[in-house]
Amino acid sequence: MxxxxxxxxxxxxxxxxxxxxxxxxxxxxxxxxxxxxxxxxxxxxxxxxxxxxxxxxxxxxxxxxxxxxxxxxxxxxxxxxxxxxxxxxxxxxxxxVVRPSVEALIGLPPGTIPGETPPSSASGTVAVLATESTVTSDSYGIELRKLAPSLTLIQQACPLWVPLVEAGELSGPGAEFFLQRALTPVLERPEPPQRILLGCTHFPLLLPALRRLIPPGIEILDQGxxxxxxxxxxxxxxxxxxxxxxxxxxxxxxxxxxxxxxxxxxxxxxxxxxxxxxxxxxxxxxxxxxxxxxxxxxxx
Amino acid sequence: MxxxxxxxxxxxxxxxxxxxxxxxxxxxxxxxxxxxxxxxxxxxxxxxxxxxxxxxxxxxxxxxxxxxxxxxxxxxxxxxxxxxxxxxxxxxxxxxVVRPSVEALIGLPPGTIPGETPPSSASGTVAVLATESTVTSDSYGIELRKLAPSLTLIQQACPLWVPLVEAGELSGPGAEFFLQRALTPVLERPEPPQRILLGCTHFPLLLPALRRLIPPGIEILDQGxxxxxxxxxxxxxxxxxxxxxxxxxxxxxxxxxxxxxxxxxxxxxxxxxxxxxxxxxxxxxxxxxxxxxxxxxxxx
Known part of the structure; x- marks a missing residue:
């Protein structure tokens, strides 16, 4: 199995x-x-x-x-x-799920092995939205620096997003306040990201609300x-x-x-x-x- | 110990x-x-x-x-x-903590034993704000009906209040949206409560925000x-x-x-x-x- x-x-x-x-x-x-x-x-x-x-x-x-x-x-x-x-x-x-997600964030084919293939020359900015612990671990940063060292990664902790999903609060002023709270530091950068990965399996349920808050030019990656x-x-x-x-x-x-x-x-x-x-x-x-x-x- | x-x-x-x-x-x-x-x-x-x-x-x-x-x-x-x-x-x-809290909600002296003392004749309405599980258990209702059967009890589940406290979100528009969401069905009753018990140990940290949202005539009980x-x-x-x-x-x-x-x-x-x-x-x-x-x- x-x-x-x-x-x-x-x-x-x-x-x-x-x-x-x-x-x-x-x-x-x-x-x-x-x-x-x-x-x-x-x-x-x-x-x-x-x-x-x-x-x-x-x-x-x-x-x-x-x-x-x-x-x-x-x-x-x-x-x-x-x-x-x-x-x-x-x-x-x-x-x-971190490694395949980083490959997708960079735009690499599956199964790229660091050290065996030259690092990607991809540049620009991408972002990961995740839990506090995932961000603090820097796991996305560690993988990304190996595979695409010239790409800038924004890692943003999104407190309360998991409880919001678990409570069924997927839209409305309360939910959108806390979505916006985490999105603002990502979207208001001088160089905003080209792609955003939802780095938590709960977050896809927030997609309709997130699509209203994230400019349409930014790609949102579906981790599933x-x-x-x-x-x-x-x-x-x-x-x-x-x-x-x-x-x-x-x-x-x-x-x-x-x-x-x-x-x-x-x-x-x-x-x-x-x-x-x-x-x-x-x-x-x-x-x-x-x-x-x-x-x-x-x-x- | x-x-x-x-x-x-x-x-x-x-x-x-x-x-x-x-x-x-x-x-x-x-x-x-x-x-x-x-x-x-x-x-x-x-x-x-x-x-x-x-x-x-x-x-x-x-x-x-x-x-x-x-x-x-x-x-x-x-x-x-x-x-x-x-x-x-x-x-x-x-x-x-349920039993002493119910005694206090009713205004009874400590240690009142159901069956040994006549039930309180207290009437009116009181409220408990608690987690989903505490409300579903009806534990406050069971104790209150034994000690003061003519008192009306409002039990209100407050989803997200614990995550808000754990995330340090004790005030601001996002927190107040979810505080108000749970308070509205309690405060907009035809007969609003005379006393409100914060039936979760996390909730006292929300007291400053709650005092702004709850009319001053309603007593808020400090469970600690x-x-x-x-x-x-x-x-x-x-x-x-x-x-x-x-x-x-x-x-x-x-x-x-x-x-x-x-x-x-x-x-x-x-x-x-x-x-x-x-x-x-x-x-x-x-x-x-x-x-x-x-x-x-x-x-x-």
């Missing part, structure tokens, strides 16, 4: 794009909605919660997992890829669609992982909160009704050797 | 009132900030998380625990008092002060529990998130700097007999 993880409901928007692009595969979606949102939590906690969720997906039979959560991709993915998988799960893969396209490309380039995935078109949904509660609230994000099951995650206790990993290098 | 629990930072406002009213006791404050806020989670999850937190406080040496969280008091306290304590902790006590006053009275009436509490004036702070992260963000709520420690909670697995408890009666 393909595992898809998000802290909350938002990842259902990415899942929808995956269903459209790659309908034949079997999917298991997990939302850690009992502990969402992650965007303002500490890096250590985001790392622990994400790893517990990924391990649960592995135990259910997923061999490739997509972190549809930007905060998890920004805060936990490097740890999982560089420490956890080589040691405990060498044949499994975990992919994030670009992640699905680039994941399809990744599968084509990695037959050793693609061949492990079953193809019965099955779709399972799991949550750490009450399943009926989750399904009732998630229906709007997915676009149709579904039933969910309860996932009980096990705490991951650090092994002694993992306690000695360089804290600043990998647990930013 | 006296244990004080809240899902997040908000309980520090109650803790401050306890320090003022009862400075001699030893306190241990626990915030489950890695999983806050609780206000929109399912009843089962709130119950589990609260019980894990209470058990951690017991293990640290607390014999009396105050649930400073309205959502936990509304959703988990009955389960803990009626099922968990008699079975596992017969000599420990857990108290909530009333909980501290009524807890002092409870201690005086329960020497068998009061005598177990140590009195060295010590104050410990614990969080399930990163301690430095929590202390930096909690300073504004407490009014002064503090250091915190990390609490690692253990999942409470239901015993077979507990699985058969009446689900609707006790796990609403």
């Amino acid at each position: 393909i595992g898809v993880f998000d802290s909350g409901f938002g990842g259902l928007t990415v899942l929808n794009s995956l269903f459209e692009a790659l309908p034949a595969y079997d999917y298991l979606f997990l939302a850690d909605s009992a502990r969402a949102p992650y965007g303002a939590r500490s890096p250590d906690v985001i790392n622990d919660f994400t790893l517990e969720s990924v391990e649960w997906l592995f135990e259910q039979g997923c061999t490739t997992v997509i972190l549809a959560c930007n905060t998890s991709s920004a805060r936990a993915l490097r740890n999982i890829q560089q420490l956890h998988l080589p040691r405990h799960r060498p044949h499994h893969r975990v992919l994030g 669609a670009l992640v699905a396209t680039r994941f399809a490309d990744w599968l084509a380039r990695h037959p050793e992982h693609e061949s492990k995935l079953t193809r019965h078109g099955s779709r399972r949904f799991a949550t750490t909160d009450d399943p009926a509660w989750f399904a009732a609230r998630g229906e709007r994000m997915l676009g149709h009704a579904f039933t969910a099951e309860r996932a009980r995650l096990r705490p991951i206790l650090p092994t002694p050797s993992e306690d000695h990993r360089p804290p600043n290098a990998l647990r930013r | 006296i244990g004080v629990f809240d899902s997040g930072f908000g309980g520090l406002t109650v803790l401050n009132s306890l320090f003022e009213a009862l400075p001699a006791y030893d306190y241990l404050f626990l915030a489950d900030s890695a999983r806050a806020p609780y206000g929109a989670r399912s009843p089962d999850v709130i119950n589990d998380f609260t019980l894990e937190s209470v058990e951690w406080l017991f293990e640290q040496g607390c014999t009396t625990v105050i649930l400073a969280c309205n959502t936990s008091s509304a959703r988990a306290l009955r389960n803990i008092q009626q099922l968990h304590l008699p079975r596992h902790r017969p000599h420990h006590r857990v108290l909530g 002060a009333l909980v501290a006053t009524r807890f002092a009275d409870w201690l005086a009436r329960h020497p068998e529990h009061e005598s177990k509490l140590t009195r060295h004036g010590s104050r410990r702070f614990a969080t399930t998130d990163d301690p430095a992260w929590f202390a930096a963000r909690g300073e504004r709520m407490l009014g002064h700097a503090f250091t915190a420690e990390r609490a690692r909670l253990r999942p409470i697995l239901p015993t077979p007999s507990e699985d058969h408890r009446p689900p609707n009666a006790l796990r609403r």
Whole structure:
């Protein structure tokens, strides 16, 4: 199965794009909605919660997992890829949304590998709108400087956008005040961005309101669609992982909160009704050797 | 020690009132900030998380625990008092904030016991502003109907108020839009309330903005002060529990998130700097007999 993880409901928007692009595969979606949102939590906690969720997906039979959560991709993915998988799960893969999103922001083809291809000569300005934790992690900046060092990146934290979406406040004067509050420092730059990425899976639900506030000359990137396209490309380039995935078109949904509660609230994000099951995650206790990993290098 | 629990930072406002009213006791404050806020989670999850937190406080040496969280008091306290304590902790006590708040809303002296004293003849209208989960639980309604059946209670859910406080958005057009949105159905009743209780520990930080929006003839009840006053009275009436509490004036702070992260963000709520420690909670697995408890009666 393909595992898809998000802290909350938002990842259902990415899942929808995956269903459209790659309908034949079997999917298991997990939302850690009992502990969402992650965007303002500490890096250590985001790392622990994400790893517990990924391990649960592995135990259910997923061999490739997509972190549809930007905060998890920004805060936990490097740890999982560089420490956890080589040691405990060498044949499994975990992919994030930051890297494909940066490729799309730059306008690069999928799968560009830093060091193997020359950096893009793209110049100008692009912007990422994201949670506080994603911005503070500078994950988008780190990837972008490797792939297109002459491109200027604006990273803007958007406090309250996730709570607005979760409360169903997608338009109106209150919502637009907080949308404008985060957009103003981006749009009023001397050199405003050519492209804006919505770097949080909740934000696509704010698109109608955002389109009214962002000038039409600025492209707004839909993360769900670009992640699905680039994941399809990744599968084509990695037959050793693609061949492990079953193809019965099955779709399972799991949550750490009450399943009926989750399904009732998630229906709007997915676009149709579904039933969910309860996932009980096990705490991951650090092994002694993992306690000695360089804290600043990998647990930013 | 006296244990004080809240899902997040908000309980520090109650803790401050306890320090003022009862400075001699030893306190241990626990915030489950890695999983806050609780206000929109399912009843089962709130119950589990609260019980894990209470058990951690017991293990640290607390014999009396105050649930400073309205959502936990509304959703988990009955389960803990009626099922968990008699079975596992017969000599420990857990108290909530709903009952003392209802007494204060009615204007009753502390410790009024339903069935032993005749119901209050108070009439008129009062209001509680709270999270979605607290309102849905009807905990304020249940207590109020026992103590003052002829009093009319307005219960108003205030979505986004907790995220506004956590984002530091305490005033301005955006915040006031969402304050007004919840206040309008309360204030525009044919019979507006004589008293309004802020039934969430985060809300006192919105008081300056709320005072501008609520007519001066309506009394706004400060939950921290009333909980501290009524807890002092409870201690005086329960020497068998009061005598177990140590009195060295010590104050410990614990969080399930990163301690430095929590202390930096909690300073504004407490009014002064503090250091915190990390609490690692253990999942409470239901015993077979507990699985058969009446689900609707006790796990609403």
